[in-house]
Amino acid sequence: MSTCRGAVFFEGEQVLAIKKFPIPEPKQGELLVKVEACTICGSDIHTIQGKRSEKSPTILGHEVVGTIIDLSSPVRDFNGLQLEVGHRITWSVCFSCRNCDRCRNDMPQKCRYLKKFGHEYVDEDGPLLGGFSDIVLLPAQATVFQISPEIKSTVICPVNCATATVIASMELAGKVKNKSVLIIGAGMLGLTAGAYCKSRKAKEIVFLDQNKKRIELSKSFGATKIGSSFTDCMDDNADAFDLVFDFAGSTQLIQQSVDFLTIGGKLILVGTVMPAPELTLKPESLVRKLISIYGVHNYRPEHLNKAIEFLLEQADNYPFSELVERSFPLEKINEAIEFATNFKPLRVMIEP
Ligand SMILES: [Zn+2]
Ligand SMILES: [Zn+2]
Structure with a gap:
């Protein structure tokens, strides 16, 4: 045999x-x-x-x-x-x-x-x-x-994990056109999300990552503003973002990002796949600002289908x-x- x-x-x-x-x-x-x-x-x-x-x-x-x-x-x-x-x-x-x-x-x-x-x-x-x-x-x-x-193969290999997961998170995000987007984490998923948001004509795409090489790379994947922390790149904390994606699993940055969401904003959590510190939320603020919070884990086959189309196209x-x-x-x-x-x-x- x-x-x-x-x-x-x-x-x-x-x-x-x-x-x-x-x-x-x-x-x-x-x-x-x-x-x-x-x-x-x-x-x-x-x-x-x-x-x-x-x-x-x-x-x-x-x-x-x-x-x-x-x-x-x-x-x-x-x-x-x-x-x-x-x-x-x-x-x-x-x-x-x-x-x-x-x-x-x-x-x-x-x-x-x-x-x-x-x-x-x-x-x-x-x-x-x-x-x-x-x-x-x-x-x-x-x-x-x-x-x-x-x-x-260097383009398509990550499609059935990284890219498809990003597509699943974008489905929850809904329309990206003219939206202000924050992407926490400039790894494979974050960069792919940046490219997606740019290709769908987001108004602003802010990237946060402490890794210098990755944050520089985000400029080639749609970033309009970059930083290692909020104080680096944000002057005030009100109503900055329609969409916040966390691909880094950083409770601290997720926590801070909630205050930057505008009315009707969406917080989409993808990166926390290991035990992490707790998050403190202010329910009144979520209610008054009509904030939605989503978790994304794995994806459905149609997300992979769209992910393949996305990479072929972009x-x-x-x-x-x-x-x-x-x-x-x-x-x-x-x-x-x-x-x-x-x-x-x-x-x-x-x-x-
Ligand atoms: Zn994977
Ligand atoms: Zn089953």
Whole structure:
């Protein structure tokens, strides 16, 4: 039987172990995929550093693009396209039962039986669900999207995590045109959100981040004003923003941002995915100012569809491909993780 490699994470160990796995035969509805590239998401780094708990052992990696190399029955992608060997694809990070109360209530991303690529147990036989691998076997419940061969892997890889999550947050934001927007955190999601808001003609886009390199980069992703704190870039604190997005998970900045929201303003929280200090809210002010607060976690397949369209449409207008600073082969994945940990690039890519 032929084999492939997968980089396995064991809880408590900072180094991934490259293991051999049998290459499975796809059953009905399944797709056998050769990984073209997988970018290392911030959450992968946090898992390896022990900052978030994860099933272990597991093959991490979920921002992934690959090519179908085998299938045993007809499978269609999200848009109804008949998939074939040779098609370049990505897929929704979550796969859900499509049948429980949450799935039926249009929250498949919170399915009671939710599974996520790059987040499931693996033993010596698989299943191969993580992107830090030569091969992924997509189960029949996966939602798959064909990807044009034209678009660079450095642009498209983060689409099924970072970009799709940004699109989910933009759906809650509603119309962006002529709005004043604050983006907390100039990481992959924040920069993508900046590009989105600029492309949708926001009036003002203010970025806050303490990382000098990232905040400078935000100028290429729509920033009209930048700073490391509110005192840096705001003169008064009333009615400054229609929309505040937090992608950094900073309770302190979220707390301060509430006072900057104008009448009818929306606060959209995305970045707090680890335990964080409490937030103090003034209910009277929220009521009188008609403020809405939203949480965003995971996304629905249609958000990924829109995210792919967004990157196809905007890939040449913003330097997305420059956000992937280096690429490593799978056998050097631990070097890649070290580089990502020490230098905090926006993204590092693994090309098996
Ligand atoms: Zn991710
Ligand atoms: Zn479900």
